[in-house]
Amino acid sequence: MIEKYTFEGEKKGVKLLVFAAIHGNETAGTNAIRRLLKEFEAGKIKLCSGCLTLVPVCNAQAYAKDVRQIDENLNRVIKIFEEPKTYEQGLANELCPLIKKHDVLLDLHSTHCEGDVPFAFCDYPDENNQKLIAGLDVGYVLEGWPQIYAGNCEIEDFSTERAAHDFGKTATTLECGYHKSVEAIEIAYNAIINMLAGFEMIEKEKPAERPKTHILMQGYVVKKKEGKLCKNYKHLDKIKAGETIARYDNGEVLTAPNDGFILLPNLRAEIGAEWYYFGIEKS
Numbered sequence: 001m002i003e004k005y006t007f008e009g010e011k012k013g014v015k016l017l018v019f020a021a022i023h024g025n026e027t028a029g030t031n032a033i034r035r036l037l038k039e040f041e042a043g044k045i046k047l048c049s050g051c052l053t054l055v056p057v058c059n060a061q062a063y064a065k066d067v068r069q070i071d072e073n074l075n076r077v078i079k080i081f082e083e084p085k086t087y088e089q090g091l092a093n094e095l096c097p098l099i100k101k102h103d104v105l106l107d108l109h110s111t112h113c114e115g116d117v118p119f120a121f122c123d124y125p126d127e128n129n130q131k132l133i134a135g136l137d138v139g140y141v142l143e144g145w146p147q148i149y150a151g152n153c154e155i156e157d158f159s160t161e162r163a164a165h166d167f168g169k170t171a172t173t174l175e176c177g178y179h180k181s182v183e184a185i186e187i188a189y190n191a192i193i194n195m196l197a198g199f200e201m202i203e204k205e206k207p208a209e210r211p212k213t214h215i216l217m218q219g220y221v222v223k224k225k226e227g228k229l230c231k232n233y234k235h236l237d238k239i240k241a242g243e244t245i246a247r248y249d250n251g252e253v254l255t256a257p258n259d260g261f262i263l264l265p266n267l268r269a270e271i272g273a274e275w276y277y278f279g280i281e282k283s
């Protein structure tokens with residue numbers, strides 16, 4: 001059984017679900033939830049309306065080993081499996097009913113490099129998750145993930161956001177910054193508190209909205225053979241049309257299709273895996 005904690009307010013309200021450590025080594029959300037649980041226990045926070053479920057560790061075995069996954073990426077298999085064949089598929093069978101039972105999902109992740117800028121994914125923008133995103137203390141929101149994978153059988157994408165969308169719910173994924181940074185825990189903690197305030201589930205003023213740059217993802221590049229990225233690119237670095245981004249060992253080069261941003265570059269990508277993504281600012 002996945003470890004989870006549910007709190008009920010006296011009044012009816014939003015049912016909020018918070019996931020952490022879908023990827024076992026992304027522990028900022030886990031630490032933030034543990035801090036919040038202590039505050040609930042000490043009576044420092046009280047839910048006045050709605051229902052809150054906190055899942056501090058979605059992938060327990062990967063968490064115990066401080067690795068991303070055991071058999072496969074849990075955030076690509078969030079659907080019901082009649083006969084689960086991997087550890088993560090079994091987890092998905094426990095997580096899906098939870099998503100179905102709630103209205104809103106906040107999925108807390110973190111990223112690989114020191115200094116990474118926090119940002120949110122919003123795969124299926126709607127009125128509700130715009131409210132949700134408004135309360136997040138991030139400057140960037142990435143949209144369009146499902147579209148870049150649509151009609152592509154290379155990689156199947158059953159993410160937590162996809163599951164929420166399929167069940168008629170709403171969700172956002174918050175990338176809190178570098179896994180091991182203290183600031184990432186703070187971002188995760190504040191995100192939960194701000195959401196509780198935003199949905200009037202606790203007595204606290206709604207946070208002021210931080211201005212955000214919305215980036216429309218346009219595509220991704222799979223590393224096809226040995227090669228290198230031309231710079232130590234960081235997520236959200238600006239790129240210029242025609243700029244050489246990567247070079248294969250056989251001399252072939254990959255260039256930026258237009259002015260925009262490089263997203264989620266993976267300097268150590270294996271052959272066959274996503275190397276980097278790119279996008280433009282949404283007008």
Ligand SMILES: [Zn+2]
Pocket residue numbers: 022023026109110
């Ligand atoms: Zn993650």
